[in-house]
Amino acid sequence: MEEQVRLRPPANRVDPRAVRYWMTGEAITNGVVALVLGVLAFLIPPARPWLLLALGIVLVIGIPYMIVMPIWRYRVHRWEITEDAVYTRSGWLWQEWRVAPMSRIQTVDTKRGPLEQAFRLSSVTVTTASAAGPITIKGLDHEVAAELADTLTEVTQANRGDAT
Incomplete structure (x- = not known):
């Protein structure tokens, strides 16, 4: 008889460098938007007041968001694998x-974009036979992510589930 897998709080935090990674990503996004608005305000004098207003809004909202969101996100993001589930x-x-029983896992992938590489971080995506889509664990140390992918591959290969 198969053991019941229950939703419960996962034990592991993502890597602390994820906070700086998320902050940097937001700073780049906000910086690009602010730069575009600033250039447009310079190039289009009739629209300058509205573009400067939009620039001010981006900065007033974007800067606190850039600082608060990554810290809060780090406090929330957790992951754990057991012999039974992710x-x-x-x-x-x-x-x-989310919980994904090992018997439902179809693929395990790791991803490292350029910004993730700069912070030595990776993401692990676990694709399951679920309509909810894959589970992605972002902000892992790249070595932890590689070990996690290896472990999940071993455990799922040993599991006799049908992954459907």
Whole structure:
């Protein structure tokens, strides 16, 4: 008889460098938007007041968001694997708790974008036979992510589930 897998809080935090990674990503996004608005305000004098207003709004909202969101997100994001399942919790305002039984896992992938590489971080995506889509654990140390992917591959290969 198969053991019942229950949703529960996962034990492991993501890497602390994820905070700086998320802050940097937001700073780049806000910086690009602010730069575009500033250049447009310079180039289009009739629209200058509205573009400067938009620039001010981007800065007033973007800077606190850039600081608060990564810290809050770090406090929320958790992950854990057991012999039976992968557990995750993610989000910051809208939090998502997910559990994927090992018998349902179809693929395990790691990803490192250029900014993640600069921070020596990776993401692990676990694709399951779920309509909810894959589970992604972001902000892992790249070595931890590689070990996690190896472990999940071994455990799922040993599991006799049908992954459907």
